[in-house]
Amino acid sequence: MAKIKTSFFCQNCGAQSPKWLGKCPSCGQWNTYVEEIIQKEESGKGTWKPSGSGTKKTNTPKKIKEVNYEEQARWVTGDPELDRVLGGGIVPGSLVLIGGEPGIGKSTLMLQIALTLSGKTILYVSGEESEAQIKMRADRMAVSNPDCYVLSETNTQQIFQQVELLKPDFLVIDSIQTLNSQYVESAAGSVSQVRECTAELMKFAKETGTPVFLIGHVTKEGSIAGPKVLEHMVDTVLQFEGDRHLTYRILRTSKNRFGSTHELGIYEMRVDGLRSVANPSEILLTQREEVLNGVAIGAMLEGNRPLLIEIQSLVSPATYGTPQRTSTGHDAKRLNMLLAVLEKRGGMRLGNQDVFLNVAGGMRVDDPGLDLAVCASLISSYEDTPVSEQICFAGEVGLGGEVRAVSRIENRISEAEKLGFKKIVVSKYAVKGLDLSKFKIKVIQVSKLEEMYQLIF
Numbered sequence: 217m218a219k220i221k222t223s224f225f226c227q228n229c230g231a232q233s234p235k236w237l238g239k240c241p242s243c244g245q246w247n248t249y250v251e252e253i254i255q256k257e258e259s260g261k262g263t264w265k266p267s268g269s270g271t272k273k274t275n276t277p278k279k280i281k282e283v284n285y286e287e288q289a290r291w292v293t294g295d296p297e298l299d300r301v302l303g304g305g306i307v308p309g310s311l312v313l314i315g316g317e318p319g320i321g322k323s324t325l326m327l328q329i330a331l332t333l334s335g336k337t338i339l340y341v342s343g344e345e346s347e348a349q350i351k352m353r354a355d356r357m358a359v360s361n362p363d364c365y366v367l368s369e370t371n372t373q374q375i376f377q378q379v380e381l382l383k384p385d386f387l388v389i390d391s392i393q394t395l396n397s398q399y400v401e402s403a404a405g406s407v408s409q410v411r412e413c414t415a416e417l418m419k420f421a422k423e424t425g426t427p428v429f430l431i432g433h434v435t436k437e438g439s440i441a442g443p444k445v446l447e448h449m450v451d452t453v454l455q456f457e458g459d460r461h462l463t464y465r466i467l468r469t470s471k472n473r474f475g476s477t478h479e480l481g482i483y484e485m486r487v488d489g490l491r492s493v494a495n496p497s498e499i500l501l502t503q504r505e506e507v508l509n510g511v512a513i514g515a516m517l518e519g520n521r522p523l524l525i526e527i528q529s530l531v532s533p534a535t536y537g538t539p540q541r542t543s544t545g546h547d548a549k550r551l552n553m554l555l556a557v558l559e560k561r562g563g564m565r566l567g568n569q570d571v572f573l574n575v576a577g578g579m580r581v582d583d584p585g586l587d588l589a590v591c592a593s594l595i596s597s598y599e600d601t602p603v604s605e606q607i608c609f610a611g612e613v614g615l616g617g618e619v620r621a622v623s624r625i626e627n628r629i630s631e632a633e634k635l636g637f638k639k640i641v642v643s644k645y646a647v648k649g650l651d652l653s654k655f656k657i658k659v660i661q662v663s664k665l666e667e668m669y670q671l672i673f
């Protein structure tokens with residue numbers, strides 16, 4: 217009889233400690249350590265074991281130029297948004313985590329992908345819903361797949377038994393927090409349980425070449441062992457996000473061993489499932505009748521994809537106490553920096569003003585190329601003068617008030633042209649050596665914020 221072994225785990229980030237700690241040294245959260253039983257039989261036992269494979273291959277060093285590899289044959293899923301964020305399709309044997317807040321539509325997305333992959337045998341394992349509930353959801357969708365199997369199960373050993381019988385080409389786990397392995401004593405959803413189940417699934421994916429998609433919940437309180445622990449273990453992490461009250465959702469890559477990160481997929485949530493949005497700029501720009509103060513359009517880049525996005529701001533005298541600085545969808549520190557630049561270089565008196573900044577459409581942006589649009593929007597609200605709706609911006613603003621070049625300016629300019637803008641303001645350093653005559657849109661070059669101000673207002 218083995219001695220019961222326990223350890224303490226931070227329920228927020230998964231850090232491990234032999235004794236209880238009040239404050240987590242790795243993520244800084246208070247009171248997150250919980251004791252978990254990690255009595256586990258020696259590794260190798262009980263995890264995924266493919267039948268008949270007993271021999272172990274020994275690896276020897278090879279010369280790097282003698283290493284052969286073939287470009288992994290990927291499966292194109294038929295969902296252009298998913299293929300893009302994965303870097304061109306599903307890689308066989310990959311372990312992919314889809315994270316997001318509860319209720320955002322992760323199960324709907326995964327079920328839809330399972331149903332879209334026709335010609336493949338799919339096993340959709342759910343620890344959250346019964347088979348009937350999954351069927352009801354599938355019936356509402358516009359796609360169907362005769363080879364999609366559902367299983368309502370939470371024990372990993374039971375799942376592997378069924379997997380060995382069915383031999384699916386693709387496995388979906390909804391969700392990793394509901395799984396439990398009999399080799400760990402803790403409750404489902406605890407850090408050690410999540411870690412063990414993921415390790416078993418990882419082993420299964422690598423040894424059989426079956427892609428496995430895991431759904432992981434993130435809670436604001438961090439009370440469930442969130443994907444933070446998982447992120448280190450899996451090959452690819454996709455974030456599914458958006459405002460639950462809005463109809464569109466964003467799928468973005470935050471880690472990818474098989475492709476670039478910062479790719480973006482946009483879906484529209486419909487009654488019959490999720491629909492890919494081919495031209496996102498059209499939904500991100502508000503259709504409006506009149507020109508408003510405090511609104512400016514920025515040309516940004518998300519991965520390889522140019523997007524036009526609306527920045528709104530409200531600058532108004534603070535009525536009580538310390539002026540507020542609030543930004544939604546945009547980095548607050550970056551906003552404060554831009555406000556300081558406007559104050560120092562532009563002579564705007566913002567010390568006694570409340571400033572609210574909002575990125576329309578519930579998007580979260582971090583492209584410095586939006587600085588110019590943010591400044592234009594702030595100036596517009598401060599001066600009570602609208603920015604013409606035919607103009608958009610692409611440029612980074614430096615501490616000296618200089619307008620700096622941003623990457624892939626050509627893509628941004630063409631996207632603005634495609635959407636019918638008449639003028640785009642860019643840094644003059646960005647378009648050096650660029651043939652501007654091929655654009656119909658007027659490209660206005662500036663080198664300082666001041667010049668932008670004089671041109672626009």
Ligand SMILES: [Zn+2]
Pocket residue numbers: 226227228229230231240241242243244245248
């Ligand atoms: Zn922690």
